[in-house]
Amino acid sequence: MREIIAAPRGGLDLRVHYGHHQSPAVRAGGLIFCSGMLPVDPETGERRHGTLTSEAHVIFGNLTLLLDAAGSSLARLVQVHALIYDSIEYDVLNRVYRQYVANGPPARTVWTAQIEAGFKVELDVIAAA
């Protein structure tokens, strides 16, 4: 059984705002697979470019909303892929990351990649349902 998680706020449906052919999240086999989370305004969908830190704060806010709508939470994250634009900001990512994922953190892999629209960070996560 595959169940689609709808965007909990209008701004979080990237298909509506940017034409990305994707669902915000899919629940299957006891897990929740989220589409790549980007720093967009949860109400308007407008891009919120900034520092890696400010972008990560927006992303974690959006992720909290999405996981909450799926009946999960940040505490139930299983695996995180953190994409950053430059590995020199690795420590910057860690400092903001641990504010949200403090104890018993999920498995994580960080790598550098070209992120859409010139964003500095993107989170690709799987959570327990």
Next chain:
Amino acid sequence: MPAKRELIPWPVRAADVAAHARPGVSNAVRGGDFLFISGLMALDPRSGEPMRDTTAAETRQILTELAALLEAAGSSLEKVVKVNVLLASMLEAPNMNEVYAAFFSDPPPARTVCGARLPDGVKVMMEFTALA
């Protein structure tokens, strides 16, 4: 009891591609409720060599092979839950997205797209998780 892990062979129609598969890499593995599919790149169905075509053409080739692979494993495009797309250039994302949309009917799977340096001069690589 440990969960079963089962390797999925390529379907017969793609046997020539399978002959050129990367050594030590299974294309699909069933584990738990899921089918995990390796990063696929567009290979010429006859020669098994990388197509090195446009992003749109490579996307079409990958998703055509994916459909055959899923079918061989008893799954289908409708059971795909997550796709990770790696592009040689994010400027090509709309070209990938347009072809991609024709393969995945509503509602589509979750997806992450990013730009990365890819091997063998390919422009697209896609990794999939599907329900078995």
